[in-house]
Amino acid sequence: MAPEKLTEYERRRIENIKRNEEMLAALKIQSRVSELSAVTKRPRAQSKSYQASPQKKQKSKSPVVLRRSLRTKGIPPDSSTAGGIKDDSDDLPDRIAPNKYSQPAPKKSPREPIPISMRDAYSGDFDVSNQRLIETIKDFSHKIDDGDDRIEKRKASGTVHLESLRLEPDNIARVVPGRILNVRFFPTNNVRMVAVGNKFGNIGFWNVDAPQEDGDGIYLYHPHSGPVSGIVMDPFSASKMFTSCYDGFIRVMDIEKEMFDLAYLSEHPIFSISQWPHDMNSIYYGEGSGELGICDLRAGKSSVSWKLHEERINTIDFTSENCNIMATSSTDGSACIWDLRKVSAHKPKSLQTVRHKRAVHSAYFSPSGRFLATTSIDNTVGLLSGANYEDTSMVSHFNHTNRWISSFRGIWGWDDSYIYIGNMQRGVDVISVADKKLDFTLRSEHMTAIPCRFDAHQDKVGMLAGATSGGQVYIWTAS
Template sequence: MAPRKKLKTYSEEIGFKKSPRDIGDIAMKALSSSCLVDDKRLATKIMGMKSNDSLETNSSHSVDVKSMKIDEKNAARVLSGAIMEVEFFPTKDTRMVAVGNTYGNVGFWNIDSDEDDDNGIYVYYPHTGCVSGISIHPYSLSKIITSCYDGFVRLLDVEKESFGLAYTSEHPIFSICRPYDNMNSLFIGEEHGSVGSLDIRSSKPNSSWKLHKEKIYTIDFNSQNTKLMATSSKDKTACIWDLRKLDHLNPQPLKLVNHNGAVNLAYFSPSGNLLATTSKDDKIGLMSGANYDVECMINHPNYTSRFISSFRGIWGWDDGFIMVGNTKLKGVDVICAEEKKLTYTMTNRDINAIPCRFDTHPMLPGVLAISTAGGRVYVWDI
């Protein structure tokens, strides 16, 4: 058997550095993992990315997952510790991901970088605790928002080469999301089941709603109707809300999904016609129909230990399938939405840990990033 290839890796100097709890702007260089890293190189790369001409999704792109593979250059150890968030830059001309871990570090990996380009890995430590969200908007690629359990929301302005403070809360922040049609609007999920909205240009909340009884793990917007918002919560429910009908006293969801365990995720499909949920009760929920009133629960082992990020099933590049981690095979389970069952498991001999958090490239069908508790990222491609 051929030996495994050595992974690309970040500078070992990072250790477990922590960010200063500073409410002002902090230069990228001051939060860099190593004095040897050229921050301007990363800034120039991001500033040169082309924004999308439209926000159309790839809902018509069907991908044969059996043809996807991992090339040796498509694997890297980007961070130390468990990766909590992984996000592709939504642009056609570059394959780059941003990742966040349990120590407050944020890493960037330019997958197609040259060998002399520091392996294309850049690591910063803008937070003091677990990174809970990364938002890269297709109309604003150079302004990257990250959130943390420390109650801080940071705005990395690549043009200014600094991390600013977009928002701060007395409570932990567990999720963030920006609607597809508004790059300046940010929605924040907090500890006690509240969702707040703010304009990142002013850093002041516009509205806040009590939507769940416990912490909100994910927020997602329907790509075809951004007035529809889905939330998932530790209170064992997922909900669909119409933002036009929310009130401060007693908001009622358009759809309520009940599970027997915490709901780690609720995501709309690329077309917006379906909703998928992932719960600790070992179920993948699938909602369909005109009003999402057709409900199906698919058995799937979703349990992970405290040292591994919780499973979150994500949609592929159309409404055909959902992808979620496999604990036994250390692979990616593919669940067919039409057949409502597991139909295939993607595996690779070089993956030596359970893949937990995934992201599909929104502009390149067939490109999938998976991450592990060891700080590794693997990219499948066709």
């Protein structure tokens, strides 16, 4: 059969294809593509991070978005879930990469006042990781209950030689995405574990001593819909942990039930929480513009509400010697000491008030209860002492941070000697109470971010956790 005669268009098309193939061969495009493909498939070393998961697929820098109608997804047009991924940009001004936090949403929205199972709130790919954390916490919780790891009412006390504090590379991990607002050690000697809360409503756990088969020991949950404003560890029951949020929720993580249960729901944002030392069923919380409430966990409702400040309450703390003595710090520029037995609902009057020129972000009692340390954005750390805290000293310290970095909060260590607070040079400043001045700065080549929030392990003298606005946790230990 004679070949069909080509049209002029077809002939030119064949010539163009042939010419393009010759050009590609001359430029060696195919060989370069093969080389690049081989490079990208090389295994990369993993660091300790919530992102480190060999099962997860690597996300492209330019993801392809498939547009599908709500009708094909089975979602009504007026559904509140329209749009798919929750936009966190309103809660946090930090600049984030596209799709960085587009994790699968919990099956039950954290905005709803209902219990959320830990499995539904877990942000990982596999249920086995969630179960590892649950079993780990259950294990050391039972040891505390059985008396093998009994936690006393007061934290461990001892003097630390500042020069002996070290930061080892294995004690550094990125636990959550974004800014950390709270960091707490679990009250146990058997396992070094911290919990952190961030601006996105995530709760992250890091088991520093996790066995190799458990991976990096980092677990990420999403039980809240806004910034996590407080974390409280029950010192007598490590199986329960309380968290508060700007969305007005107080949730209790109950390991025995494997749930993030609802403990209390407020009509206003909750900015701080604390637990009354002599009653584990009483949670004190700061809400709205300066109100302090007391939640009875057994009844699930607020029993008391006092107007203590003109602006939000940032921290609530109690002395170890007298649980009726409470301190509050506020954005209104004051820190107050209260006697709960004498607080009137109509006109509360503080035992002592220290005023700063700017917002006060923290007020914490020393381990003995003899001192109160306040941290203000006016570049001072206040120190109250005396029988009735009538003596006030101000120590100069640069406390200004920018909009992307959490405010500094000075905390006490394991005795009344030092106050630990972050600085803008990626170090930890140590203020001497005796000298009333900056005495020492903890520095390390491994510290690559600014530590803002701290916690001192209540049972291990010399173990200090610092958290950053990039989601990292650094743990200093005494050598």
